[in-house]
Amino acid sequence: MTTVATRFPAARYGTRLARAAELGAAAGLDALLITPGPDLRYLIGSRAESFERLTCLVIPTDGSPATVVVPRLELASLTGSAVADLALPVRDWVDGQDPYALVADLVPGASTVAVAEAMPALHLVPLADRFGATPVLATPVIRQLRMLKDPDEVDALRRAGAAIDRVHARMGEWLRAGRTEAEVAADIGAAILAEGHTEAAFVIVGSGPHGADPHHEVSDRVIEPGDIVVIDIGGPVEPGYNSDSTRTYSIGEPDPEIAGRIAVLEAAQQAAVDAVRPGVTAEAVDAAARDLLTAEGFGEVFVHRTGHGIGLSVHEEPYIVGGNTETLQPGMAFSIEPGIYFRGQWGARIEDIVVVTADGCEPMNLRPHGLTVLPA
Helix, strand or coil: CCCCCCCCCHHHHHHHHHHHHHHHHHCCCCEEEECCCHHHHHHHCCCCCCCCCCCEEEEECCCCCCEEEEEHHHHHHHCCCCCCCCCCCEEEECECECHHHHHHHHCCCCCCEEECCCCCHHHHHHHHHHHCCCCEECHHHHHHHHCCCCHHHHHHHHHHHHHHHHHHHCHHHCCCCCCEHHHHHHHHHHHHHHCCCCCCCEEEEEEHHHHHCCCCCCCCCECCCCCEEEEEEECEECCCEECCEEEEEEECCCCHHHHHHHHHHHHHHHHHHHHCCCCCEHHHHHHHHHHHHHHCCCHHHCCCCCEEECCCCCCEEEEECCCCCCECCCCCEEEECCEEEECCCEEEECEEEEEECCCCEEECCCCCCCCEEECC
């Protein structure tokens, strides 16, 4: 059995830390303060969790080394990260000490600091008090790093996409009339794990009228012959990169009018994929799908953005939505997932993850896009 690494080589994280400090300095920041979450995992490969005791990666922008402030009882949370390999200083603390003072002491005189967007308020407020000013978000800095996937990150997304494709390929084993959404979801969740994911992060089984709710999860509704069923599933593969793919199924032969509408949706999804290339804006990709659906009379039932970035988080930048003038660059990874939703009746969505290449995009999902008919 092939063993998949749980993080990248330490040098990769060293480069990311140096680049984060450089970008922070260019943004006029004195330091970046990164608490547990996807940003911390991106920068040092740590899977530490957020608790009431502060764990914080302090990145000065003046060239001083980054330091990890961590409760002594949580030192084991750094095991497996790149901290030891990079010889990053670690300042541990025990109950009764002030960890916020430790952070402030690492960047004396700092007046403008940025914090991870996942930082809990119980840490943000005392840090603001220590620095005498409300911190700003580090997101504009970190996004410049996380949005552009390197080849190893793309490979992880490719593996994640192939794994979730294998689950969709098995849908006929579980999805049939007479079973509840919850029963089908339980089988899908087990398959997500069996096919190489470390967890089933989400499983949506939206049958019949539930398919018209884009964020429906599962229920005890019994699937019926003739139902249109939306299956949206995903989760991470090592070292933490996510899959996210949606396909729409019919239990028995569909009504011809419904099949025709889903064929239009398939064309809209393909139009958005075809629009992806360097130099195009995110909103132009959204428009490629939205304009086609609107022209066919379905603009009012396409009620969400066309896509979202993906990586260590299921939803991250760039967002493929009207008003986002971000220019696409090679290495950006995001979903393309237009949907149509007829309240109280049925819904449909088609979703692939794509990565921008030098002259277009590479899809991470290769399953057929059209309405899949399963035996009733």
